Amino acid sequence: MRKFGELFAATLLFSVGMYGQAACAQSDFETYREQQQQGAQKLKTEFQAYKEKQDAEFADFLKGRWREFETLHGKPLIKEPEPKQAPVYTPPVPAKPAPLPVVEQPAAPPVLPPAPPQPKLPLAANTLEVMFYGNAVRFPFDPQWREYRVSTGEKPEEMSAFWSMMSGSQYEPTFQAISDARRQLQLDDWGYASLWRSVVQALQPDRRTEQNLLLWFFLVKSGYDVRLGYVGMDVHLFVAVRQQVYSTKFIKVGDQTYYAVLAQDHGDSIRSFYTYEASYPVQLKPLDIRSAAIGFPRPEPGQRALAFEYKGNQVKVNAPYDRRLVEYLDTYPQSDFELYFNTGASSLFRQGLLPELKKYTAAMDEEEAVNFLLAFVQKSFAYKTDEEQFGHEKSFFVEESMYFPYNDCKEHSAVFSWLVRELLGIKVIGLLYPGHLTTAVKLKRVKPEFATVDYQGSQYVIADPTYINASVGMAMPSYAKLKPNRVVDIR
Structure with a gap:
């Protein structure tokens, strides 16, 4: 019994000690938290005073000279006038049309009723x-x-x-x-x-x-x-x-x-x-327009039916696009070629057009797949200069090319290079000549008769999406003997 009492007393003393330690720890934590809060409030107050000082200084600067x-x-993006019409190459007549893979013609997507409007919460x-x-x-x-x-x-x-x-x-x-x-x-x-x-x-x-x-x-x-x-x-x-x-x-x-x-x-x-002439007290940054946003969460679908002839066969595809994205991109400042080449397209456009073209290119070798995409861009998008269509110079993003009725060499090159990279995974560069923009592709097999350019130690084959009926390796005659003024490195 005596041993039990001693054990009970020891246990009680241990519990009281542990409780005291816990209470002390809780007290220390509360003190620490209070100090942290006071420190955070002090920093906030100091930062507010710092901002107010900056604003007061800038307001005083504005009264100055x-x-x-x-x-x-x-200056315009392209100085020299572009060709009034897209040149056409007349190929030899083949003995008979080369057969294409049998592909179901795309059906127009069903017109869905508009979603019921969401009830608006009062402001x-x-x-x-x-x-x-x-x-x-x-x-x-x-x-x-x-x-x-x-x-x-x-x-x-x-x-x-x-x-x-x-x-x-x-x-x-x-x-x-x-x-x-x-x-x-x-x-x-x-x-x-x-x-x-x-x-x-x-x-x-x-x-x-x-x-x-x-x-x-x-x-x-x-x-x-x-x-x-x-x-x-x-x-x-x-x-x-x-x-x-x-x-x-x-x-x-x-x-x-x-x-x-x-x-x-x-x-x-x-x-x-x-x-x-004064500057704001804090270092300010310029707007960065290296590529445009393409991920708006509420698209408004548009639709464009495209058709072209390839090796005697008629090919038809449907190209959906986002009207709201087109509206936004139309406001973008006109910048260098890299902006248009390196900006992609909406998920609506990608998921609609790419699978349709992939049905054909999947069964083709590299050269034929490039020729197929060349024919698609050359013949599906009618050519007209910006001056004729808008009265001034303008460059399109890929998505905009689906909306406007006419494209010129800049848009042809942007769409073609995007398709080649997305569908074939081939490296593409842009080539700027006086009054003309075209592309070249890095093929695994380069034939001796191909027109080529060298860039960064690699050989690229001319692929002109504006030269109608021309296949890969054929340069537009008026530019065949010229060196490009500039090479556009496309990511």
Whole structure:
């Protein structure tokens, strides 16, 4: 009994000790957590003070000297005029048509009834909704943003006061909502800037000057290098872009080039304007348009029936595409060939067209498969120069080629190179000649009669998707003896 009592006492003392240790540990944890929270709050307070100091400095800079800058004309992507008509090669008449694999002709997809509209939740106070290429985006806003009006006073003072007003407003929740939308919609830099443009249009309908001021603030606060300027009562935005932009006016401030890509007329109506010489206290970055977003989550299907003749056989395929993506890509700044060659297509387009063509190319050797795709592009897409179709130079992405009725050599080359890479896995390069863009492919077997070019130690065979009826290895006669001005390396 005595031993039991001693054991019980020892157990009790151990339990009390353990409880005391646990209580002490809990107390230490609570103290640690409180210290961490205090530290985080201190950092937040310090960061807020740092941002306020930056904004105050920038507002003061804006009161300083503004200098007049002359706008410069952007050069076109292709300087020399393109051929008015696509040349046609007349091949020898074959004894009889070569048979193609027996393939079921594609049936037009059934027309599905539109999905019933989703019930809309009521908007909360000080909340707006914009439709961005079929996708609803909601965001909160500070009421003073809608009430702001530009005065007729001195512009440097006006811009400084505007920046002070905006930087002191409740803008963080709006930035969070737009950042969330960017992630959900898989937007690139241009898409992000375009979404902000939709936001400012909703905040200040039909007020271009106020819209540009708001867009300037939102993009600079997002970390992008945007230059604001004025002439009279008009306010303009010029944006730094990492890549070359064509057919768009620009200015040079120091070593940085700024383009009028946010102006509907590409800046054509702007001769000069005043802009500040100071820089924002934080390092800003240019827009990056190396490739365009193609993954919009709510596509609007379009359909194009394509037909062409190959070795005496009629081939028909259906090519679905995303109308909303085409609408978005149509707003993209005109940039270098790499942008159009290296941007893919929507899943709607890929899953619709590629399997149809694969039914034919799967049974062909490499050379014949390339010839089949050449015939598809040469004969399915009618040729017309940009000047004839639009009145100005324009380049298409692959998806856009399905929508517009005519294509030229740039679009033929982009579509053909995309198909060759996707279906055959063959390396392709672009070849720029005066007034003409074509392609060359890296074949496993190069015949002696093939027209070729050497690039980075490899031999590429000319494959011209604009030279109608020409097969791989045949160069357009007017360019056969010329060396390309430039080689476009396609990823």
